[in-house]
Amino acid sequence: MGLIARAIERVGIPTVSISIARDLTAAVGAPRAVFVKWPLGHPLGEPHAPLQQRTVIFRALHLLMHADVPGVIDEPGYRWRRESYEEPDWSRLA
Amino acid sequence: MGETITWLQKLSNRIYGIPAVAQWWARRAAQRSASLDVDDDAIPFARLRKPLSTARGVLMTTGGVHLIEQTPFDMETPQGDATYREIPVNATPAQLTITHNYYDHRDADADLNVIFPLAHLQELVGQKVIGSLAPRHYGFMGHIDGELVTTLTQHTAPEVAAKLRADGVDFALLTPA
Numbered sequence: 166m167g168l169i170a171r172a173i174e175r176v177g178i179p180t181v182s183i184s185i186a187r188d189l190t191a192a193v194g195a196p197r198a199v200f201v202k203w204p205l206g207h208p209l210g211e212p213h214a215p216l217q218q219r220t221v222i223f224r225a226l227h228l229l230m231h232a233d234v235p236g237v238i239d240e241p242g243y244r245w246r247r248e249s250y251e252e253p254d255w256s257r258l259a
Numbered sequence: 260m261g262e263t264i265t266w267l268q269k270l271s272n273r274i275y276g277i278p279a280v281a282q283w284w285a286r287r288a289a290q291r292s293a294s295l296d297v298d299d300d301a302i303p304f305a306r307l308r309k310p311l312s313t314a315r316g317v318l319m320t321t322g323g324v325h326l327i328e329q330t331p332f333d334m335e336t337p338q339g340d341a342t343y344r345e346i347p348v349n350a351t352p353a354q355l356t357i358t359h360n361y362y363d364h365r366d367a368d369a370d371l372n373v374i375f376p377l378a379h380l381q382e383l384v385g386q387k388v389i390g391s392l393a394p395r396h397y398g399f400m401g402h403i404d405g406e407l408v409t410t411l412t413q414h415t416a417p418e419v420a421a422k423l424r425a426d427g428v429d430f431a432l433l434t435p436a
Contacts, residue, residue, distance in 0.1 A: 173416070178429065183435065184435065186281060188282070188285040204281060205276055207374075209374065218373070229430055258311050
């Protein structure tokens with residue numbers, strides 16, 4: 166996935182990836198990534214958990230806007246099934 | 260799709276579904292990828308050139324998502340499948356399916372937002388957080404190895420990048436399997 170991100174970035178379009186495999190994301194050199202230490206196949210979290218899913222999207226869009234170092238990996242440290250989530254403050258992306 | 264998964268693959272997917280095991284796999288894969296040398300070393304880096312509220316986004320996943328009527332990804336070739344499927348922006352979850360035997364996608368089958376959050380992005384456009392979405396989004400099958408990595412980096416990915424440019428895309432959100 167990081168390789169696809171690099172190809173897109175190379176034509177001038179910024180990317181942000183969600184990563185479940187931190188070392189692989191770092192090795193491939195994805196331009197920007199939010200890492201969540203969750204099971205494979207669950208980049209946005211649990212099914213029917215919209216607040217959790219939207220929180221991950223918020224972190225990704227925030228990183229898209231504010232990252233200034235190529236290859237940055239944001240690590241919010243969310244635990245699997247042991248967090249409670251609120252609706253993100255989307256006005257912070259305005 | 261699901262019918263073709265062996266009990267061994269199911270067991271493997273269960274084991275790799277444990278977060279710590281997934282990280283162990285990532286370390287191994289990272290060591291292997293160092294020897295692939297398919298790319299130059301500098302990380303390309305573009306910037307968002309406009310406010311998010313006027314920007315056009317695209318969603319891409321390597322989780323094997325595609326329209327039910329599209330040709331499924333090839334699960335027989337050991338090196339994987341470096342092709343992709345275009346997913347129209349108005350596709351509903353009921354019109355989409357997942358062909359990817361190398362991870363446990365039962366949760367993503369139950370709620371596609373777990374891996375392909377197009378519905379959330381559409382809501383964010385409605386909330387005016389994001390300006391708009393591209394007319395087409397993309398499903399890949401991320402389990403790619405050997406010379407197909409070169410196919411991906413030299414042909415498939417640049418082809419999609421050109422389509423994003425043609426569609427006026429300002430940023431891309433990528434999700435893995």
